[in-house]
C-alpha cells in the first residue's frame with residue numbers, strides 16, 4: 171500500500187541514537203518527547219529488538235494485578251473496519267513478578283515507566299498500588315475500565331461515586347504521580363474526569379477501548395468467546411480526540427495524555443491541539459512494533475514548525 175503521509179520519512183533511522191528537541195512534562199515527570207506506548211500493546215521482551223525504549227517519552231506497561239491472570243479463553247481478537255476488537259482479559263504475570271522482572275529491565279534500559287494497574291475490586295487495586303508505592307516506576311496509570319465487584323460488576327470508571335471512592339483510597343497509598351485512565355463508554359466523560367481529579371488523580375489518560383463485537387455469519391455466533399470486547403485502532407481516533415477536547419474544556423489545568431487511533435505524527439499533533447500534554451500509541455504497534463518511536467520522530471518534525479506549541483509543552487503547558 172502506498173503511504174500518502176507526507177511526514178513519513180523513509181530515511182528516518184529509528185535505531186540511531188537521537189537527541190530529542192521537544193520534551194514535555196506530565197504531572198511533574200519529564201518525558202523526552204510527547205509520545206509514549208499505550209498499555210497492553212507494548213512488551214519489552216519483544217520491542218527491545220526493534221528500538222531503544224529509553225528513546226520514548228514513556229512506556230505504559232500491561233496492566234498488573236495482585237496475582238497472575240490467565241486472561242480470557244478461546245478466540246480473543248476480531249478484525250474490524252479500521253480497528254480491532256479484543257477481549258484479552260488483562261492477562262499478566264501479577265505484580266510480584268512484574269516487580270522483579272519487567273520493571274527492573276525497563277529501568278535498566280533507561281525507560282520512563284508508567285505502570286498500568288488492574289483490579290477486579292477496590293481491594294485488588296489497593297493491594298497492587300500498595301506494592302508499587304515504593305518501586306522504581308515513574309508514574310502509575312490506574313485502568314478503571316475493568317469490571318469491578320465493588321461497583322456491582324460494572325467498570326468503576328463509568329460511575330463517578332464508585333470512582334471517587336476508589337481513587338480517594340488509592341491516593342492515601344502512594345505519593346507517585348497517579349494517572350487515571352478513562353473509559354469512553356459513558357454518557358458524559360467530563361463528570362468522570364472531574365470525579366477522578368477531585369479525589370486525587372494527578373493526571374488523566376483517555377481513551378481506553380470502546381465496547382464492540384463481531385459475529386461470524388457462517389455460524390451466527392460471536393467471533394470472540396467473551397462475546398464483546400474493546401475496539402481500538404484508527405476507528406476510535408475521532409472519539410478519543412473529542413474526549414480530550416471536552417475534558418480539557420472543563421479542566422484547564424489537569425495533565426492529559428491522549429490515546430486512541432494514533433498511528434502518525436499528524437494524529438498525535440491533533441491530540442496536542444485538542445489540549446493533551448502527551449499521547450500514547452496503542453494498536454498501531456501491533457501492526458508495526460516501531461510505530462511509537464516513528465510517531466515520536468514524525469511529531470518532532472511537526473513541532474519544529476510550531477515553536478509556540480513546542481515551547482508550551484516543554485514548560486508543562488498545553489495548547490488549550
Ligand SMILES: Cc1cc2nc3c(=O)[nH]c(=O)nc-3n(C[C@H](O)[C@H](O)[C@H](O)COP(=O)(O)O)c2cc1C
Nearest residue numbers: 208209210233313377378402403430431432452453
Ligand atoms: C490488545 C490490547 C490490550 C490492551 N490492554 C490494556 C491494559 O492492560 N490496560 C489498559 O489500560 N489498556 C489496555 N488497552 C487499551 C489501550 O492501551 C488503548 O487505550 C486503546 O487500545 C486505544 O488506543 P489505540 O486505538 O491506539 O489502540 C489494550 C488494548 C489492546 C488493543
